[in-house]
Amino acid sequence: xxxxxxxxxxxxxxxxxxxxxxxxxxxxxxxxxxxxxxxxxxxxxxxxxxxxxxxxxxxxxxxxxxxxxxxxxxxxxxxxxxxxxxxxxxxxxxxxxxxxxxxxxxxxxxxxxxxxxxxxxxxxxxxxxxxxxxxxxxxxxxxxxxxxxxxxxxxxxxxxxxxxxxxxxxxxxxxxxxxxxxxxx
Amino acid sequence: xxxxxxxxxxxxxxxxxxxxxxxxxxxxxxxxxxxxxxxxxxxxxxxxxxxxxxxxxxxxxxxxxxxxxxxxxxxxxxxxxxxxxxxxxxxxxxxxxxxxxxxxxxxxxxxxxxxxxxxxxxxxxxxxxxxxxxxxxxxxxxxxxxxxxxxxxxxxxxxxxxxxxxxxxxxxxxxxxxxxxxxxxxxxxxxxxxxxxxxxxxxxxxxxxxxxxxxxxxxxxxxxxxxxxxxxxxxxxxxxxxxxxxxxxxxxxxxxxxxxxxxxxxxxxxxxxxxxxxxxxxxxxx
Numbered sequence: 001x002x003x004x005x006x007x008x009x010x011x012x013x014x015x016x017x018x019x020x021x022x023x024x025x026x027x028x029x030x031x032x033x034x035x036x037x038x039x040x041x042x043x044x045x046x047x048x049x050x051x052x053x054x055x056x057x058x059x060x061x062x063x064x065x066x067x068x069x070x071x072x073x074x075x076x077x078x079x080x081x082x083x084x085x086x087x088x089x090x091x092x093x094x095x096x097x098x099x100x101x102x103x104x105x106x107x108x109x110x111x112x113x114x115x116x117x118x119x120x121x122x123x124x125x126x127x128x129x130x131x132x133x134x135x136x137x138x139x140x141x142x143x144x145x146x147x148x149x150x151x152x153x154x155x156x157x158x159x160x161x162x163x164x165x166x167x168x169x170x171x172x173x174x175x176x177x178x179x180x181x182x183x184x185x
Numbered sequence: 186x187x188x189x190x191x192x193x194x195x196x197x198x199x200x201x202x203x204x205x206x207x208x209x210x211x212x213x214x215x216x217x218x219x220x221x222x223x224x225x226x227x228x229x230x231x232x233x234x235x236x237x238x239x240x241x242x243x244x245x246x247x248x249x250x251x252x253x254x255x256x257x258x259x260x261x262x263x264x265x266x267x268x269x270x271x272x273x274x275x276x277x278x279x280x281x282x283x284x285x286x287x288x289x290x291x292x293x294x295x296x297x298x299x300x301x302x303x304x305x306x307x308x309x310x311x312x313x314x315x316x317x318x319x320x321x322x323x324x325x326x327x328x329x330x331x332x333x334x335x336x337x338x339x340x341x342x343x344x345x346x347x348x349x350x351x352x353x354x355x356x357x358x359x360x361x362x363x364x365x366x367x368x369x370x371x372x373x374x375x376x377x378x379x380x381x382x383x384x385x386x387x388x389x390x391x392x393x394x395x396x397x398x399x400x401x402x403x404x405x406x407x408x409x410x411x412x413x414x415x416x417x418x419x420x421x422x423x424x425x426x427x428x429x430x431x432x433x434x435x436x437x438x439x440x441x442x443x444x445x446x447x448x449x450x451x452x453x454x455x456x457x458x459x460x461x462x463x464x465x466x467x468x469x470x471x
Contacts (some may be wrong), residue, residue, distance in 0.1 A: 006288055013242045014238075022312065033373060033374050033390055034386075035395075054349065065413070065460070068354075068383070068386075069379045070334075070374050070376065070379060071231065071234070071334075071377070072334040072338070072377065073332070073334055073335070073338035073339045074334070074338065074372075074374070075429075076339050077338045077339055077340060077348055082341075088236050090235060090238060091238065093235045093236070094235075094236060094237060094238065098238065099467065101256040107380045109379070109382040109383065111231070111382070112381055112382040113231075113232040113235050113236055114236075116230070116231075117229070117233060117240075118230050118424070119237065120226070120227040120228075120229065120244070124196070124224075124226040124227065125195050125225075125226060125227045126195035126196075126199070126227045127195075127199075128195070128199045128200055132240035132381070135381060139398065144381075144384075145381070145384075148419070151460065152200070155457070155458040155459075155460075156200070156202060156458060157202065157458060158200070158203075159198070159199055162209075162311075163198060165224050165225070165226055166224045170226075170292070170293070171244075171247070172292060173224045174240065174243045174244060174247065174292060175240065177239075177243075177291045178237050178239040178240040178243055179236065179237045179239075179240050
């Protein structure tokens, strides 16, 4: 019982969302464009969290579902109990990364997020060329989208140099004070 | 008319610069005062909230704070992802004093209360009469207005359009002379920010959108989101692999369509930057 309480309390205190309100109607799953690519559909994630067992919590944190979720907000919009499932998904991803137990299929998605954020941390803005380069190094998928480069250049869609903001120290400080120094890999 | 601040965000300065260029060009031709805010940073888009809630609130909070400190009462945010992150941050912080204080401490400034406008809200508020007055080149085509996710959901945060069958883009394209079609995929997800990390998935999801729009006779797709645009346009080869019949229906930003209807040339609204060619003769015939 105490384990059950501590996990639902943990989910509620970190995401502000009470998953116990879910009565398993399945509307979230019905409207989810990614459900077919998930190991557990959103409604089942809610159920696993409701059970409150650490074992089920870890199952969720290790799932593919939390990473393929697109945060399209359809489930939240249509939920008769107004459960903010995308926000729970955010919290679960954060926790999964903290514990270092993210699903192996999520490696490209996580590499994308890391590459994206490290550009912002360095310059204050997203430099897409730098992000692509870092993403390729992280995934070692060096040939991905290479064919797009000449046409993107000719259409003026790639900036050769990054835009750097004046007060980039302010953005660096935001990173240091939120994600911290050690977790930025 | 008071100047509205513009937060272009990173996409509008990079891979979706035609959206930024067409926003500025349209503002100019309609006489709407618009000024880019200074020293803005990235909002964190689809990545920050997947990694850290605090980061996902602090990055947009700095932008809101800059806009307020630079004296703007309203901030136009054309990118749907930026719009969503800024609205979510404002909504979260306005309803939670403790968190707001924490975030303000992190950014070292007050968040302020600038009013955030989507491109549709901006046009509805300031441009309707000007568009009617300047319109000299009607776009006589059936078009599919594609809203995607972040301009309408979650409705409790966005507090704008009808959530399952939005009308704001439909009403704007009507002003330009076009006929918006009734269709089923207005607010389905195209795959959003997964264009690089899950390209095949984006191909499938975006193909479902294109299939319905083309099946119902749309001659162009009209969008107001850089992710929707690049998924439907740049990822067209992946879409066509999943279509019954390959399609070359172009994807236009609402600002490009309105700009051309108001006499701007295709070049002035940068349609040449798209991967799927826009053919004027097809779009301008019923």
